[in-house]
Ligand code: ADP
C-alpha cells in the first residue's frame with residue numbers, strides 16, 4: 001500500500017528532516033511510527049498525504065509515485081486517506097454530526113446519504129447518542145472518537161494518526177487503540193505515530209523507529 005524508496009526531505013532553510021528512508025507497509029497492515037520529538041514522524045505522515053514533497057527518492061501509494069503527481073491529483077489521494085490528529089481539530093460551532101459529515105459534503109454527496117453515512121460512522125465509534133451535541137460538551141476521549149469517525153466516514157483505505165492519545169489517560173488511550181484495531185480488522189491499513197509505550201507493549205505491532213530522520217529499525 002505504502003512504499004518508501006530512499007526518501008529524503010529537507011525543508012527550506014536546509015533542515016534535513018528525513019534521510020534515505022526505505023520501507024513497505026502492506027495492504028491491511030497495522031504499524032506504529034515512533035521516535036523522539038523532531039525525529040521526522042510528522043514529516044513522514046505529511047509526505048504520504050501529499051502535504052509535503054520529498055526532495056529525493058520515491059513514495060508509492062498503491063503503486064502510484066506520489067512524488068510525481070500534480071496538484072490536481074492531490075485531492076484524489078487525500079480522499080483515500082483518513083487522518084486523526086492529537087488535538088482533534090473539530091469545528092467548535094458545528095454539531096458532532098456536522099463535523100463528521102464535512103468530508104462527505106466536500107465530495108458532493110446527497111444530504112440524505114451524508115446523514116446516513118455520518119450516523120453509521122458515529123455509531124461505529126459509539127457516539128451516535130452525541131450526534132447533536134457541540135464538541136465542547138464532549139470529553140477529550142469522546143472528541144477523539146469524533147475525529148476518528150470523521151477520518152473514516154469516506155471509507156479510506158489508509159488511516160493515519162499523529163499522536164492520537166497524546167492528550168488522553170491510559171484507559172481512554174486503550175479504547176482509542178481498540179477502535180484502530182477494529183478498523184484494521186475490516187481491512188483498513190493503519191499507521192499510528194505514537195509515544196505511548198504502554199500501548200506498544202500491550203498491543204505489539206511492526207514499528208518504524210525514526211532517529212534524527214533516519215530509519216533505525218522496522219520490526
Ligand atoms: P516529529 O513529528 O518526529 O516531532 P517533525 O517531522 O515535525 O518531527 O520534524 C522533523 C524535523 O524537521 C525537526 O527538526 C523540525 O524542526 C523540522 N521541521 C518540521 N517542519 C518544518 C518546517 N515546516 N520547516 C522547517 N523545518 C521543519
Ligand code: ADP
Nearest residue numbers: 116117120121124152153154155156186187188
Ligand atoms: P455504511 O455502509 O452505511 O457506511 P457500515 O455500518 O458498513 O455503514 O460502516 C459504518 C462506518 O464504518 C462507515 O461509514 C465507515 O466510517 C466505517 N467503515 C466501514 N467499513 C469500512 C471500510 N471497509 N473501510 C473504511 N471504513 C469503513
